[in-house]
Amino acid sequence: MQSTYLVLVIASIACWQCSAIATESIDFNRDWRFRLGELDAAAPDFADDAWRVLDLPHDWSVESSFSEGLEGCTGYLPGGVGWYRKTLDLDLGEDQVAYLCFDGVYNRSRVWLNGQELGFHPYGYSPFHYEITSELLRPGAPSVVAVRVDHSRYADSRWYTGSGIYRDVKLRVCNRLHAPVDGVYVTTPKVGESDATVAIETTVRNAYVSPKSFRVVTRVVGPNGEVVSSGSTDGTLNANSEHVFSQTISVQLPRLWSPRTPELYTAQTSIEVAGETLDRRTTRFGIRSIRFDADRGFFLNGESLRIQGVCLHHDGGAVGAAVPAAVWRRRLLALKEGGCNAVRSAHNPPSPEFLDLCDELGLLVQDEFYDEWDYPKDKRLNMQEKSVDPITRGHHDHFQEWAERDLKATVLRDRNHPCVFQWSIGNEIEWTYPGYRTASGYFDADAGGNYFWDPPRIEPEEVRRRIETADPPEYILAETAKRLAAWTRELDRTRPITANCILPSVSHVSGYADALDLVGYSYRRVVYDYAQRHFPDKPIMGTENLGQWHEWKAVLERPRVAGVFLWTGVDYLGEANGRWPQKGLRCGLLDTAGFTKPSYHMMKSLWTSEPCVYLATSLLSESDYQLDEAAGRVTEKSPGAWQQRTWEWHAVNRHWNYAAGETVVVEAYANADRLELLLNGRSLGVQSLSDFPDRIFKWAVPFEPGELVVTSASGAARDALRTAGPPARMKLEIDRGRIAPDGRDVAHVVAQITDEKGVPVRTSDREVSFRVDGPAQLIGVDNGSLTTIESFQSDRVPTHQGRCLGIVRSTRSAGEVTFRASTEGLPDAVAVIRVGDD
Known part of the structure; x- marks a missing residue:
């Protein structure tokens, strides 16, 4: 297929003059120019006037049509290469630096500023940033940033990835004496009913050519906006150096963060010189304690809590990988109403906005780093490991060089979120290592190969013998696990490290489990008792489980099993090779349109009182x-x-x-x-x-x-x-009647066919077209069926079970939006959405 290119040019914004006080991160998503195609558009004077203008985040794959000739592992949608471009009026004073921060680009991006390459970043799920100094800017003229995104290996991940700058871009301008990106770290080492200890570590960087003395001042602001405590520390730094300054602050009568009470505090950190603030950072955090016990499971704030979790892949159905926060909010609220209290970010790090929502809503998060380590996976045939060719070669190609940088960047970004309660260093890694799959015994001929239902038929000593007598692979599973765990603990020791182990009988004896604080079991409830007999001192839980009663029953009967993460919370695109026209898997509690499914209601009956x-x-x-x-x-x-x-x-x-x-x-x-x-x-x-x-x-x-x-x-x-009669009308339901005029907020409109009495007609389907008039646009349509292959980026969609969904996004103007749904033979249905406060 034809490759495609992504150029990124920074759009014009107000010129920053020399200022002593640093801003917070500036939204840098608006008015990018974009084009697909093979070209070289890095030069600042490249003519891009005819390119499409759009706001980020952006996913170009989901804008395309589904095609049977593409790969089902990523949802029968294309990749390619593309460019984004944006001009930047930025005048840095001699006492200023700036950082251009990317939350996620899929993938293999290269970034230029005024034709000078800033760097290459291959991994599509980790954050990265580049420092901008005055020497890189064009005096008296706008600067240009160009980013090439190469997703020509479009089937390179499990599962749908999207293509492009699909997460936020931010710009931070600051004094040369400042806290770097992700330079503030907040923990709560002591948590009690009467008081709590808040520990703040602030990295201060002195980018001046002379020593600087300063004061680090931190104010802790409570959930109601009041300052509840404060502290200050004096420091001195030599030229071109940095150091971590530690503070300990006491908070009286703390309001603890939990799924029931997601109370949030803010640390306001300033770097001051002679009473003048040179840099200011705000860091949101929660006061809470976490503990896993090998015999009694999980404890939050000293209280036992069963983890009622779901796995979530990162796509948002009709909007692809560029998921507006309000789309995730609707989904997460539905899952929480169904009793869910935790999410696993399978199989890659989530976006910061996703974690912000989980902080606010009270959902625990297992933050997962990788699906591939030293050896590649066959994305087309899950677990079969038959072949890996150019379009399916994934991050394994870059793992040896980039693993440490990507992991640490993720931990630094995410470690202040109270929702994050586990780090997962990998997903179902074992079977990619030569010999480990055979050593497990799950796939012996006499065992029937049914690893869902059959417990291990060989003892740990035999598993160990098989590993030790096999030809040693180039890379050793346990050694890689220990490196990943050590890098994680280097930056955060407050959360346990786990992994989703598909062959735990191998993991426990190979040394893999030794690197983990908690062993996650992938579809291995039949191993819970085996683990109790042979490895009683290691905490365990289900980290990928079926959404069925027998999975939860196994947890209820075993207090030591901390809980489960069901596969999955929401249906997702991909993992569909050989299933055309099915473009994803139907294993979610919600479908891609966010509608609840029967399994949702079963789990709700188990998880709620x-x-x-x-x-x-x-x-x-x-x-x-x-x-x-x-x-x-x-x-x-x-x-x-x-x-x-x-x-x-x-x-x-x-x-x-x-x-x-x-x-x-x-x-x-x-x-x-x-x-x-x-x-x-x-x-x-x-x-x-x-x-x-x-x-x-x-x-x-x-x-x-x-x-x-x-x-x-x-x-x-x-x-x-x-019993429903013949179709007579359409009924529209809007989840939010008022949205913000920020070009990002969305409302969901559900159209349901009903009979004359308003009874839903779920046995008759027809095509529905949508029209949006006013300061908003239709950004996606869906019906929840994974066999509907009409484009998500359309103004029409067939109903499924008599209903369908339109997603409406605001522009930057306020006013009234009219949403109209039409279908042949029935009266039009109209709903009104307000954009803005008027």
Whole structure:
């Protein structure tokens, strides 16, 4: 396919004059010029007037059409090479420096300033920055930054990556005496009900050619905006040097951060000379303590807490990799309402905005660094490791040279977030090392190769013998793990280090687990008891698990297992080779449009205490069930088969529209002990949860139209389905009626086909077109179905189960936005969104 190029030129902004006080980071995302294609656009006088003008973040892959001729591992979307360009009016005084900071560029970027190359950065998920001095600028003329992004290896990661400058760019102008990027580090070494100790480490850099004396002043601001404590430290630095200055501040009656109470503090750090502030930084943090116990699991602020987590890949469905914060907020709020209290950033570091949201909403985060170490993975055939060719060669090519820099840059950026409670140094690494897969015993012929269900059939001594007698690989798994762990601990010792281990029987005996504070198990609940027998002193938890009852049941029965991260919280693009037209995996609790799925409601019934119940239906003839007439109960065709279910939930429907005389299995997922089902006011019986080992209430019901109602014995939980008539209208629902005029804020508009009485019609689909008038634009459409292959960047989309989604983003102007949805044969539906405060 044709390669594509990405140039980055810094857009005109107000000229900074010499100023003693440093600014905070400046949003540097607006008015970039962009073009795809093979060219050399690094020179400052390159003619880019005809290029497209856009704001960052930007993902060019998601703007393209899906194609069966591309690779399913990254969602059948292209990569290529492209350029972005932006002019910058920047006048640095002799006492100033600046930093150009990139949160994430996918990938293999090169950056130039006025034709001089600043550097190369291959990894698409780690932050990086370049220092700008007056010598690099053009006196009396605008400067130009150009960035080439090379994603010609478009199938180089697991899974969808996106292409381009898909995360924020910021500019920081500061005095030559300053705290560098990510130069303030806040921890809470002592946490109690009456008082807490806040430790602040501030790196001060003196870029002057003479020594400087100064004072570091830190004020701690509480959740309500009041200064609760402060401290100061005097220091002196020689020319062109830097040093870390430590402060300890006490906070009385601290308000602790937790998923229930995500209280946030701010450290305001200033570098002052003779009473004048030369540099100022603000650092948000939380006061909390974390501890893992090998026998009793996880403790937050001294209290036991089960980790009810989900894995999240970084794409946002219709918006690709350039995900507005409001898109993540909607998804995270839904997951939290379903009982989720933790997120694993599978398989790469998340964006700072994502972590900000988790700080604010109260979601714990396992921050994961890598999916590939010394050896590559076959992205097309997960775990098969058959081939790696040019378009699938990933970060393994750069790992030896860049691993330390990328890891440390991520830790430095993320370590102040209270939500981050674990560092994961890698995901399912073991099987890429020659001999380790065989040594595990999971894949012996006599074991059947079923690592989901079969516990290890060989003892640790035999695993160790197999490793020691095999031909040694070029790289040793344990040695690489120890290096990664040491680099992490060098910058942060307050959080445990883990990894997602797909072959933990190998990890425990090879030395890999010795580098970890906590061993994460990937689809290995059958190893929990094995670990208890052989490795009782090492804390463990599930770090990649099926979204099924049997996975959570295994945790409830074992207090030492700290919790799970389900694969996944949301359906994602990619991992779809051989599944065309399916462009992703349906294993999420939410679909790509953010709509809840049956598995979401099952996990909600397990993870929440507020009364809840959810109805689903399916034809008995098409289900995994049979009617045991003697017992008067629906049973499995294969007893115990529920314990063999994997990623995707079994097929069920969310409607009550069948043919007369058909027998329908009615399922209910609830956190109640007893439920009663009623059809048109007539009781169809009371069922007890104790009668269903799979925790799914079931009735066999001869269909008749009307209303199906399920209710708990107390009446606190109720759900209903009604038979829908023919489509008659569309109903629009907006998640936010007012958005900010910043060019970034979004609202989600859901269009649902209903009958004349407003009952959702979920058995009839049709194409819907959207029109947006006013200071906003339509940036994506979706329906939640992974087999819909129409472009996300369109103004029309077919419904799925009678509904679809439009995502609207504000411009920088205030006013009223009219959102119109149209479909043939039905009246248009109109909704209004306000942009701004008027």
